[in-house]
Amino acid sequence: MIKYFLAEDTIDNKDIDKLIEWLRTYPRLTKGALTIEFEKKWNGWLGTKYSVMNNSGSSANLLMYAALDTVGGLKNKKVIVPSVGWVTTVAPAMQLGFEPIMCEADPDTFGLDLIHLEKLLIEHNPAIVMLVQVLGVPHKMDEIMALKAKYGFVLLEDACAAMGASYKGRKVGTFGDMASFSMYFGHQISTIEGGIVSTDNKAYADALFMLRSHGWGKDLDTATHNALKEKYGIDDFHSPFVFYEAGYNLRSTDLNAFIGIGQIDKMEWLIKRRQENHALYTARLGGALRAQKYDKESTVCSISFGALARDAEERKKIVAALVENGVETRIFSAGNLGLHPFWYNRYGKFSAPMADRIHHTGFFLPNNPSLTTDDIGAIADIVLKAIAS
Numbered sequence: 001m002i003k004y005f006l007a008e009d010t011i012d013n014k015d016i017d018k019l020i021e022w023l024r025t026y027p028r029l030t031k032g033a034l035t036i037e038f039e040k041k042w043n044g045w046l047g048t049k050y051s052v053m054n055n056s057g058s059s060a061n062l063l064m065y066a067a068l069d070t071v072g073g074l075k076n077k078k079v080i081v082p083s084v085g086w087v088t089t090v091a092p093a094m095q096l097g098f099e100p101i102m103c104e105a106d107p108d109t110f111g112l113d114l115i116h117l118e119k120l121l122i123e124h125n126p127a128i129v130m131l132v133q134v135l136g137v138p139h140k141m142d143e144i145m146a147l148k149a150k151y152g153f154v155l156l157e158d159a160c161a162a163m164g165a166s167y168k169g170r171k172v173g174t175f176g177d178m179a180s181f182s183m184y185f186g187h188q189i190s191t192i193e194g195g196i197v198s199t200d201n202k203a204y205a206d207a208l209f210m211l212r213s214h215g216w217g218k219d220l221d222t223a224t225h226n227a228l229k230e231k232y233g234i235d236d237f238h239s240p241f242v243f244y245e246a247g248y249n250l251r252s253t254d255l256n257a258f259i260g261i262g263q264i265d266k267m268e269w270l271i272k273r274r275q276e277n278h279a280l281y282t283a284r285l286g287g288a289l290r291a292q293k294y295d296k297e298s299t300v301c302s303i304s305f306g307a308l309a310r311d312a313e314e315r316k317k318i319v320a321a322l323v324e325n326g327v328e329t330r331i332f333s334a335g336n337l338g339l340h341p342f343w344y345n346r347y348g349k350f351s352a353p354m355a356d357r358i359h360h361t362g363f364f365l366p367n368n369p370s371l372t373t374d375d376i377g378a379i380a381d382i383v384l385k386a387i388a389s
């Protein structure tokens, strides 16, 4: 029987009660005023100008790539993608005809390896770099931003599992030209399913708002919408159903937005608990396992504590002990994405020392706000005992 789950819902009974009360007012549930309210509140929390709520972190990534394609002006279609991340960090690039080039994992943060990244930048001069803030551990952003200034690429920041983390006081998700967040169950906050793209760039924001809803202009600010109507000579009767871009329907709903607004209200508490738990794990297990390292001035906000065993054999021992003692575990994110069929069937296997190490020896331990110091101590003891056996 599982005693400690990897993920627990951040939508608690009080949230459900509030939702029921709201539903009793028989509101309209599709995307409307509450989605806009959520986006505004999110902008306030993150400190960005524009945010586009949508139905998943994966959709948020798709929207970012699609917005780049729509706005245009890219020097080519090459994009550096991480080996450690999620399938939908990479898949939209493949679907939209970009040319993804995979990068080794950094030995400290497990994000993009800086040496390999620079080599790829010199060799391919890519238009885009897709960076994952791996599991709420901020990457070395001074170095990444210096490379961006030197080589001139668009930076996409997948912060889907990193909400609430910060690098030297600056929130993760404010470094990229666009950043994505997930609000799936078990993430820092949850709207059941949900995603957000945030940006300070008006052209990207306009593209995102249109692409999210079929390609129409209704979600744009009035001045921008009017300018488009004028440019294309559209009358008021046609206007609501004129499609300016080849869009999708990736909308969320006001039901999810209602939940999201409540989640932002308790965000600081949720984040603090995850940060405390992560620090406890690091203190207890840092000496015995290889965990992600981060800058002293950074704040980590993980959704699971990820670690590497010494080798695959040791991982087997740890996993067996965890399962036996009712602690849920799994591989580290997706391991090395370059060893998955979706990638190697098209591009061949990507193999590199650190990405492979994460693939073959990495695993997750539970981190969620409800875990106490004693819970983390008990889980750490199981791991330490397994290593010593």
Ligand SMILES: Cc1ncc(COP(=O)(O)O)c(C=O)c1O
Pocket: 056, 057, 058, 059, 061, 085, 086, 088, 089, 132, 158, 159, 160, 161, 182, 183, 184, 194, 195
């Ligand atoms: C790094 C990263 N990107 C994207 C996603 C996709 O988010 P979603 O499950 O909301 O589609 C995840 C999911 O965990 C993730 O970890």
